[in-house]
Amino acid sequence: MNDIMLYSLITLISLGVLSAVLLYFVAQKFKVDEDPRIDEVAELLPGANCGGCGYAGCRALAEAIVKAESVEGKSCPGASEAMDKIAELLGIAAPKAEPKIAVIRCHGTFANTPKKIDYDAVASCAFAHALYAGEGGCPNGCLGCGDCVASCRFDAIEMNAETGLPDVKENCVGCGVCVKNCPRGVIEVRHRGKKERRIFVSCVNTEKGAVAKKNCAVACIGCGKCVKACTFEAITMEKNLAYIDFEKCKLCRKCAKECPTGAIWEVNFPEAKKEENVEL
Amino acid sequence: MRLKTFKIGGTHPPECKFSERAAIEELALPTRAVFPLGQSLGAPPVPVVQKGDAVKVGQMIAKGEAFISSNIHSSVSGKVVAIDDCIDASGYKRPAIIIEVEGDEWDASIDRSPDLKRTIHAEKEEIIAIIKEHGIVGMGGAAFPSHVKLMIPEGKKCEALIINAVECEPYLTSDHRLMLEKGEELLVGVKILMRAVEVKKAYIGIENNKPDAIAHLTELAKGYDGIEVVPLKVKYPQGAEKQLIQAIVNREVPCGKLPIEVGVVVVNVGTAVAVYEAVQKNKPLIQRVVTVTGKSLAKPSNFYVRIGTPTFMLIEAAGGLPDDYGKLVSGGPMMGKAVTSLDIPITKGTSGILLMTRKESKRIPVQNCIRCAKCTTICCMGLEPYLLSNLATCNDFEQLEGEGVMNCIECGSCQYICPSGRPLLDMIRTGKGQVGKIIKNRNVK
Numbered sequence: 145m146n147d148i149m150l151y152s153l154i155t156l157i158s159l160g161v162l163s164a165v166l167l168y169f170v171a172q173k174f175k176v177d178e179d180p181r182i183d184e185v186a187e188l189l190p191g192a193n194c195g196g197c198g199y200a201g202c203r204a205l206a207e208a209i210v211k212a213e214s215v216e217g218k219s220c221p222g223a224s225e226a227m228d229k230i231a232e233l234l235g236i237a238a239p240k241a242e243p244k245i246a247v248i249r250c251h252g253t254f255a256n257t258p259k260k261i262d263y264d265a266v267a268s269c270a271f272a273h274a275l276y277a278g279e280g281g282c283p284n285g286c287l288g289c290g291d292c293v294a295s296c297r298f299d300a301i302e303m304n305a306e307t308g309l310p311d312v313k314e315n316c317v318g319c320g321v322c323v324k325n326c327p328r329g330v331i332e333v334r335h336r337g338k339k340e341r342r343i344f345v346s347c348v349n350t351e352k353g354a355v356a357k358k359n360c361a362v363a364c365i366g367c368g369k370c371v372k373a374c375t376f377e378a379i380t381m382e383k384n385l386a387y388i389d390f391e392k393c394k395l396c397r398k399c400a401k402e403c404p405t406g407a408i409w410e411v412n413f414p415e416a417k418k419e420e421n422v423e424l
Numbered sequence: 425m426r427l428k429t430f431k432i433g434g435t436h437p438p439e440c441k442f443s444e445r446a447a448i449e450e451l452a453l454p455t456r457a458v459f460p461l462g463q464s465l466g467a468p469p470v471p472v473v474q475k476g477d478a479v480k481v482g483q484m485i486a487k488g489e490a491f492i493s494s495n496i497h498s499s500v501s502g503k504v505v506a507i508d509d510c511i512d513a514s515g516y517k518r519p520a521i522i523i524e525v526e527g528d529e530w531d532a533s534i535d536r537s538p539d540l541k542r543t544i545h546a547e548k549e550e551i552i553a554i555i556k557e558h559g560i561v562g563m564g565g566a567a568f569p570s571h572v573k574l575m576i577p578e579g580k581k582c583e584a585l586i587i588n589a590v591e592c593e594p595y596l597t598s599d600h601r602l603m604l605e606k607g608e609e610l611l612v613g614v615k616i617l618m619r620a621v622e623v624k625k626a627y628i629g630i631e632n633n634k635p636d637a638i639a640h641l642t643e644l645a646k647g648y649d650g651i652e653v654v655p656l657k658v659k660y661p662q663g664a665e666k667q668l669i670q671a672i673v674n675r676e677v678p679c680g681k682l683p684i685e686v687g688v689v690v691v692n693v694g695t696a697v698a699v700y701e702a703v704q705k706n707k708p709l710i711q712r713v714v715t716v717t718g719k720s721l722a723k724p725s726n727f728y729v730r731i732g733t734p735t736f737m738l739i740e741a742a743g744g745l746p747d748d749y750g751k752l753v754s755g756g757p758m759m760g761k762a763v764t765s766l767d768i769p770i771t772k773g774t775s776g777i778l779l780m781t782r783k784e785s786k787r788i789p790v791q792n793c794i795r796c797a798k799c800t801t802i803c804c805m806g807l808e809p810y811l812l813s814n815l816a817t818c819n820d821f822e823q824l825e826g827e828g829v830m831n832c833i834e835c836g837s838c839q840y841i842c843p844s845g846r847p848l849l850d851m852i853r854t855g856k857g858q859v860g861k862i863i864k865n866r867n868v869k
Contacts (some may be wrong), residue, residue, distance in 0.1 A: 230840070274853070277764065
């Protein structure tokens with residue numbers, strides 16, 4: 145009886161010791177070195193996995209940052225202050241990233257683009273886009289079914305029941321997921337601008353002026369007045385549609401005054417009263 | 425006797441064939457005809473006329489140069505006023521040729537006499553060449569170029585020709601009237617097609633709700649070798665190619681393959697008559713029968729229309745736009761597409777114009793899925809529409825492909841039967857489009 149106990153104990157203990165030694169060497173051999181900083185960096189990121197940085201998710205970005213030991217060319221649209229903290233943590237210089245925001249380049253509200261047809265199929269822009277031109281007849285404008293709202297991970301965009309267009313809220317981080325999900329390419333990510341002031345052409349219609357105007361009161365008709373008015377060569381005209389380059393634009397507001405249809409949209413500017421108010 | 429039909433799924437929506445007794449009337453000439461270039465499947469043809477050119481009836485105005493593409497001929501005589509973008513049925517602008525009508529001068533080579541020409545002189549290659557030249561496309565709705573269908577690929581053999589005379593879509597009666605009024609022409613057309621694909625046997629599949637057409641064609645077919653009229657049980661979507669093949673010859677077309685895989689070619693009734701006119705009378709596809717119908721329409725009719733005629737002309741001839749008009753559908757109520765304007769032209773694939781009342785055109789409010797499985801029972805392809813639509817909603821394209829979304833024939837039965845009014849087909853279509861793109865990209869790589 146005692147013998148059996150003894151032998152079993154000896155066998156088990158020796159097996160245990162043997163496995164422990166074996167495991168120790170295996171662990172040494174196949175050791176994976178993970179930089180502990182990756183976890184720390186990932187902790188600082190928002191964790192929304194929006195993909196706006198160009199990486200598969202927040203952790204992938206953290207790995208890339210730590211591996212490169214630099215935040216150059218890598219930015220988290222979700223939290224610009226996070227990048228500063230990360231740079232501080234890694235002891236490197238923080239890049240200057242211009243904060244961005246998504247803008248809706250369509251102003252075809254119910255008032256501006258009167259409904260010609262009623263659409264009551266599924267509320268999906270992707271489906272509506274494949275089906276027809278739109279309730280107002282504009283083949284390029286917002287369809288108002290809210291695919292952008294559904295895609296937003298930051299709850300920063302919502303449908304406005306009065307206008308039938310999406311509104312971008314101030315907490316938008318400019319990750320660009322809505323841009324990818326808009327079948328019409330109505331949304332664009334632009335610089336937030338000085339004091340949150342922005343100027344952009346709120347239209348993406350590429351039809352000829354007369355045709356575009358027939359469907360929408362505030363369509364860009366491609367007249368080119370803004371191009372002439374711009375002293376910074378920031379405005380280009382392509383396919384009957386003006387485009388303001390936000391890198392070059394100095395927010396002088398000259399173009400908006402020239403636009404005959406009011407397609408150029410000014411955000412957060414004070415009411416134009418005197419010339420002094422104009423920011424240059 | 426038990427009537428033949430396909431095996432899985434299917435339904436029988438109310439028939440509403442109001443225009444079934446209305447004889448085909450020839451419609452007056454339009455003042456302006458519009459020919460969208462992309463009116464058949466495949467690459468759009470290239471215009472061969474210029475602005476200002478005078479054209480005759482039957483003159484080619486656009487030539488299909490790609491393999492899957494088809495020619496377009498002018499259905500009117502007059503002057504080309506523009507080759508420009510024009511609003512099509514969806515509201516988008518697509519290139520089109522616009523002709524201002526002056527008189528009615530036909531191309532001299534077209535035989536306009538009403539006499540029946542029975543003897544077929546043309547041989548196999550010649551027939552296919554004529555069909556290609558005369559721009560014949562499938563007239564059931566999809567508008568697939570017919571010459572492509574008739575060219576049997578190397579190593580395959582066609583064993584039977586099936587003539588699709590099912591017309592399972594409610595409301596539509598154009599094929600029905602064509603069978604009654606142009607029965608002989610149809611049978612000669614079938615004979616020509618039989619020669620083109622080298623078969624000894626042709627079946628004309630007709631649903632049992634058209635007993636007059638079945639009796640008429642059975643009587644006429646006695647004078648023609650190898651043509652058999654097959655009465656079918658009334659069930660939607662029997663007019664779909666795969667379902668019809670299963671119903672008549674009991675063969676199943678494999679996923680993603682064409683009917684020739686099982687040795688069958690399917691051609692629509694309208695196409696067979698057009699083939700007769702092309703081969704025997706040298707007349708290109710410039711006219712077709714269009715049903716104009718609707719519950720509140722004064723005079724539901726069948727019109728023999730020149731291609732390119734604007735839709736409002738047909739509606740006026742059928743008694744004008746009713747007061748409670750809600751939606752205009754090009755095609756039948758199940759698979760047709762709502763159109764955005766009354767100006768859109770009749771194309772080669774327009775089989776009907778359906779005016780829905782305001783009440784009919786509104787969808788019922790969408791509610792939650794109650795798991796009644798009606799959509800699964802009705803699906804004629806054995807798919808699970810509720811699952812497919814959910815997968816499409818959450819963009820799970822990988823699983824969507826695995827669940828066989830590419831097999832969906834978009835017949836609309838699931839959406840029709842859903843008691844919760846869920847937009848099943850809408851979402852499946854969106855998902856199918858995406859999966860189609862993914863597969864295409866994969867194959868390119």
